[in-house]
Amino acid sequence: MPSPPALAPSTVPDPMAAPRVRWGVLGPGGIANTFAEAVRAGTRSEVVAVGSRSAERADAFARRHGVTRSYGSYEELVADEDVDVVYVASPHSEHREHALLAVAAGRHVLVEKAFARSLRETDEVLDAARAAGVLAAEAMWSRYLPQYDVVRRTVAEGTLGDVALVQADHGQLLWPDGPRRLWDPALAGGSLLDLGVYPIHFAHHVLGGLEDVAALGVLTPEGVDATLGVTARRGGALARMTSTMAAATPCAALVAGSAARVELTGPGWFYGAATTVRLVEPGGSVVDTFAPEHPEHGFRYQVAEVARAVAEGRHEPWSVPWTATRAVMTVMDEVRRQVGVTYPGE
């Protein structure tokens, strides 16, 4: 009797087994706290320094996370010889400038998603990193998770048959009452760079480069996208990607093929560390599931992979190679062109 179809196993190494690197946090805002906690609790690495535009904010962050050195400027942070990698956690509009600052000082960089505002800015940073011989990586943290590895390997092994459809959705209620960086065009606000980047990365992760991008958007009075629908094609497969900052959505994803589909669901949404991957036969029976035993501190997977890449002298991570960051940014440039979103100063 043939054995039932199964999900491919994860090949992502234990984050606690990765080498230690010394991190500097640039821009100690909301997400930098999650990052510092994941480094401390989920890896052997350490945040050794923090840089803020304000010495008080840097001090407060340092006290909160037990960080030894705090600086009242980003210039001082990147000049710290004991920092191996700078984590750029500023708003999207600032990523290019802050990543270039770190690279110019000879530091490796992990840049929060979206890597920059545009492909042009992305290439500026990657070219600088290549010239300086340092690592540059996009902190698209979900792509480093074991679940994404399982999905991609399951598709690559042909378990789903011919893939016909990829669907991924990311909606959070962040507007109109959310933080400024979401609605202000000057900070490259809107759903695309903040939320839509996840579904687009997911579709790229599964299918590779996306073609024939078609987008519709609903814009805010300030001129950034509140809600987006994007369709693209790769060979015989269609990808449908949606994002909104005007409503909370289930944030689910699936990859459907002629033989089976995988579904990503769960309390961490499709991009989160607590996501469950299910293999479902066309008749609807769930034949296999995967969820990591310890879903907490999901950022640790990207921290560990960057640490391994640095230790091995690689300039890009396996999970989010430069081709992925560039391909996603190419799609996002095209989406913005079609829906009419521009950011001042880009």
Ligand SMILES: NC(=O)c1ccc[n+]([C@@H]2O[C@H](COP(=O)([O-])OP(=O)(O)OC[C@H]3O[C@@H](n4cnc5c(N)ncnc54)[C@H](OP(=O)(O)O)[C@@H]3O)[C@@H](O)[C@H]2O)c1
């Ligand atoms: N991976 C995830 O799950 C996730 C979740 C949320 C956000 N993010 C990403 O993380 C980045 C930051 O988001 P966040 O929510 O942490 O933002 P945030 O709370 O506003 O923090 C950003 C920090 O950047 C610094 N900054 C530098 N230039 C700035 C400027 N011109 N305007 C405002 N702040 C500036 C500020 O710190 P100082 O002034 O003290 O230096 C600020 O605290 C974005 O790229 C976002 O997409 C990722």
